[in-house]
Amino acid sequence: MGRWGIVALAALAVMGTACSPGSAEPATSDEASTSATRTPRITDDSGRPPVTFDPCYDIPDDVMNAAGYDAAQKEIADMPMGTYTFLGCTYDNRDHIPGVRRGYGLNILAGNVTLDEEFQKNAHVASQTSINGRPALLEVDPDARNGCKYALQTDFGVVLVTRVLYADHSGPAPQIDWCAGMENLVASVEPFIAN
Template structure:
């Protein structure tokens, strides 16, 4: 199946780039992150769609210490932006290397902030989505949007959605139980949701 949400998430998961020509993922200079979190910062990327500007930038607005405490390698986060012309995704890639031999090698996390709506996401992925809330914020929980071993939460904002897409990197042959795909995600999101500005 095709669709903007799935295409953007698949591109971020696979390579941090999109067939539509966004810039390749690059490592973030963490020395400038603190200064870049000003609420008056202009969006790094805009589009000509007439949609709202994406005002939450995951690589700049999620505090490094919060992500590090959650086990993600904030020192090596990478931009994974997807300027599409008719909508925009600002992305950030993280890794979590909490290896359990024979179980998992860790997780890959892509955070995508985009100016698409919750209704649009429901139209595209409603067949795999469950409505929920994170700290009272309307959200969707999606299992396997681009394949097995994957969990996505889409949190509503005034400009659109922030997607948290996590890939379980298994350390064994055979399937990962579906019950493990989203294990611990909601607790993590409760911690980071307050940093989403909208």
């Protein structure tokens, strides 16, 4: 698993201690599509472009709720790194019922690394694709059990959408299930991503 994959998984691991989005009002679909670009909460000293998309604030809660993710429980999970920056938002649902319902950990990171850098780092598990016409990668690493990641190209870098599936039984879920429903989720989020 590459460096940014570890970043994504680390965000999932620490999401229980992340800060809540606080008093910010969630954007509706119309507000998010017409809002002005805000000043990024975090910048770095790398000379890379600032991250102008904030997953916790720029993806409308109703979009995430419609996709089956509880936006009321989202958590900010930013990762300032000095040489690059990731603004993150996590969604977590561990109240699965064995044999009935699965849980998930979802992490959406907007970072100022390029899609080419992401591909070079994870070419062994990545395949090129597109989401709504936007260049993207699908990454399924057999060593990252129950994990699925999409990387979408942006003007500032990439948006990484990573989900870890909490199986409804002991042991790993079948690999065919790791990315089930992910393409639809990513396609529903993509229109809100700053170019």
